[in-house]
Each structure stands twice: as C-alpha cells, then as structure tokens.
Amino acid sequence: MIVALKRGIKYGWNTFTKNLGVGFINLFVFSFTLFLCTLFFFSLKVSEILIENLKQKADISVYFKEGVSKEEIFKIKEELLKIEGVEKVEFLSKDENLEKFKKRHQKDPTILSALEIVGNPFFDSLSIYVKDSQKIEEILKFLKSKKDLIQEEDYTEKKTTVDKIFNITKNIQRGLLLVSLFFIGVSTLIVFFTVHLTILNQKEELTVQKLVGASNFTILFPFLFQEILWAFFGVIISLLVFTLFLKFLTPYSAFLLREAQFFDIFKENFFKILGLNFLIAFVLASFSTYFAGKRYLKI
C-alpha cells in the first residue's frame, strides 16, 4: 500500500508538472469557489455576533411621567429586579439625563443653546439591563401594567431595528449560500473537464494500466493527487485574498462592528475556515476526478 501510494504521488507529481497550463484554470476555479465559501462561512459568524451585539444593546429605557415620585419609581425598580433575566436596573433623575445629554452633545452649540431656551425636557428614567433577551416580553408586560406612570419605553423601536438587521443578514446569507452552491457546481464541472482533458492525454496509459490489472485506485490516484495539489494552492490563495478583502472591508464596516472585531472573528475561526476550505476542495477534487475517470475504468 505504501509503495502504491509512493508511486501514485510520483505519477501524480509528473502529471501535475506536465499539465501546468490546464492546472492554472483549476487553481483559479478552486480559489474563487473557496473564497466564496469562506465568505459565506464568515458572514454566518459575523451575523451571529452582530445580532448578539444588537441584542445586548437592546436594553430597555423607561421614562416616567412628570409628577411620579421617586418612591414609586424605586418601588418599580425593586419589582423589576425580581424578574428573572434582569441583570441590573439604574435610576437616572431628569437632571442626570440632561447632564448626560449635554455631555454627549458638548460639541454642538445649536443643541446646547436650544436646551437653554426649552429648559430640561427630560424625565426621570430607569435603564433596565437584560441578561436574557427572552425575558424581555415579560418585562414589557410588567411595564404595561404600570402604563399610568410611564411616559414612554424605547424597546419597541429597538426591536424593529434588530428584526430588520436580522432579516437583512438572513437574506444576505441565503444569497451567499446560493451563489456558493452555484459556484461549487460550476467548479465541479470545470475541474471535471480539466481532469477529463488530462486523462484523455493519457488515455493510452490508462488502457494499458486497466488491462494489466491495475486497481481503479492505482489508476486514478495520480489524477486525484494532482487535483489535491491544485486544491491546496487554491486554499492558500483564497485565504490570502480573503485576508486582503477583510483589510479592504474594515474601514467600511465600522458602523457594524468594532474595527478589530472582523480580524478577531477571522483569527478565532481560522482553523474552522481552513478545515472547511480543505474539506470542500478535497470533496470537489475527488468527485471531479472520479467522474472524469469513471468511463475510462470500464474496460
């Protein structure tokens, strides 16, 4: 077996070096398809984090009506803390809310001067931090029971945004999956035809191999080895291009994720991406080689 494998590698290397021209087509096809697959996988990870980030931001702020006493607000705070899934509840008086707003807009004199005219438009508020987003419905139900005291809560608006982003990322993923599958199909066909062409060049040898009793594995292994080599280079190129792509994308993605996060996701998932790349490349190479060689094995 080891001798057969050694010989297969030797013949595979010969086939590889003899068919560099055709091989470069394979390299391009492998690289492009693997790039798309990596992009699809990466988008899954990014959207997972994105949704999680948004959910984390989806804490609830409750603004109380003028005249609601601090005692009543603190009583509500206590009751909120009793709800499972609530991490903490912070009270901010209307003055503290005003200060916070001024601090956030300190570089905007128009807003600051407008505030001087209207006075303090803010209300006393509670910021509810949720550790389990599934409990939000329960919290909202509780707040509804106190609607006589509450001016407004801001979760409903946030929820719409989260849902919208969730739907967009789902659609992007679906699109990427379809495009990736389409290109996997196209690549299989292209690699199939290039292997077929290589086999056709060596048809004479294949016939002799088959007639002297060489096993199908012995006959096809050199072609498979050749394709695996191209696939290997394809994986390297696709990952290099993907790294450059991330570098290019980062400045445009600040509104989605922190700058370092893109590369963090890539680094954290590097071995998964690498494994996925090799798996797809190996399956693609094996299927194409097997189907391209199959008809010549029926001797």
Place this chain on the structure above:
Amino acid sequence: MIVFDNVTKIYNLKNKESVLALKDVSFKIEDKELVLLVGKSGSGKSTVLKLILGEEKPTSGRILIDNEEVPKMKDGKLSKLRRKIGVVFQDYKLLSQRNVFENVSFVMEMTGFSDEEIKKEVPEILEIVGLEKKIYNFPDELSQGEKQKLCIARAIAHRPKILLADEPAGNLDPENTLEILRIFKKINSELKTTVLIATHYQDVVDFFKSRILILKEGRLIYDGPYKKTLILKL
C-alpha cells in the same frame, strides 16, 4: 485452466444492427498448454481473447478461469484476474513517452512489485526477448520486431499464468517472426506459462505444431492436434 462453455457473443452496433462474433463456442485449455487459435480476420479470434481478459462480456454461455466465472467478476476481482494474464496486443499498445525499461517496469509497478524486484528483473526479462541493449530507447526508436519483443517482455513482466497473443507475427518479416515464435515457445516450456496465440498465418501454426482451435464465422469448427491440411481448408 480456461473454459469456454457454449459461449455466444453478439455485438450490438450503434445503428441497431447486430453482429454475431461467436456462436456456441466450447473448449478447455489446460494449464501450461500452448494453443493456437486460428481463423481468418473477423472469425472471432480477438473476441475470444477479449472475453478471456474480461474486456467484453458474452451474450450467453460461461467463461471460467481457474474455476471462476469471468463475466460475473466485480471490478476488483477482475483486476486481480488480469494480473494473472499477460497480453501481447495486435497494435502493441506501447507507451510512447516511456523508454523500454519504463514500459516494462510500468506494468510491474501497477501490479505491486517492489522497486528492488523491478530493478533486478526488468533487465532479465529484456534479456529473454533480446532487448537488453535497447533498454533506454523509446518505442519510436525500435523496429517492428523490437516493438513486438518489447510487447512480449511487458506481457510476461508480472509473471502471468496465462499469456494471450493477438496476431503476434502480424507486422513482422519472416526472420523476426521466427525469433518471436521461439520466444513464445521458450516462455511456454521454461516459464510454464499457458500460451494462447491467435493467428491467421500458416507459418505460425506450422512452427508450433501444437493443439489448434479453428474458428470460422464465429463457430469453432475444429479443436484438436496439428494437421496441416486442416488449415489449408480455411
């Protein structure tokens, strides 16, 4: 032992016509025998060889080699069977990109011989057929007779139990023919290989004076010892 039991082979052509290649052919070839399969072109000789090699399947009847039915063999088993058979093809089927040594070693590599065995045995085999001085020549640099010798060397390289030869004297001059036929005789007597030679040449049959199977229009019309007059009737 090779057994043909009522074998019929009909080729179905693409234009939906069918050609009868063999009709109810039965014979038995014992181990170490040298048998001549004689008949005109189109009489079914090559079909017999192809059926033994499992290249074609019979339309009906049974073909057994060492008590195993060839047409029923799965791919893996057929590969193993083929390792027991050496074939001298009518069109040589030599690998033009490989030299004499490589043409022979290639078959040994495919059938699992070690590098040491190959290094030792290829020159010995080439000596048997008289090609020891052409070891690094490519097929294009060989004469017809040398190509035929190389074909024989390749056919016996993996020490087959059975040697099939399809018109081995087809492209040769009388001198080379004689030399090639001597090699076959040597392989049969010294290596104890079963030899089946398909030919339509009287000279070949006269040289061996061995058992003859005569095919005419796909039917086996004679199976017995050498008789010169029988061949002349063809």
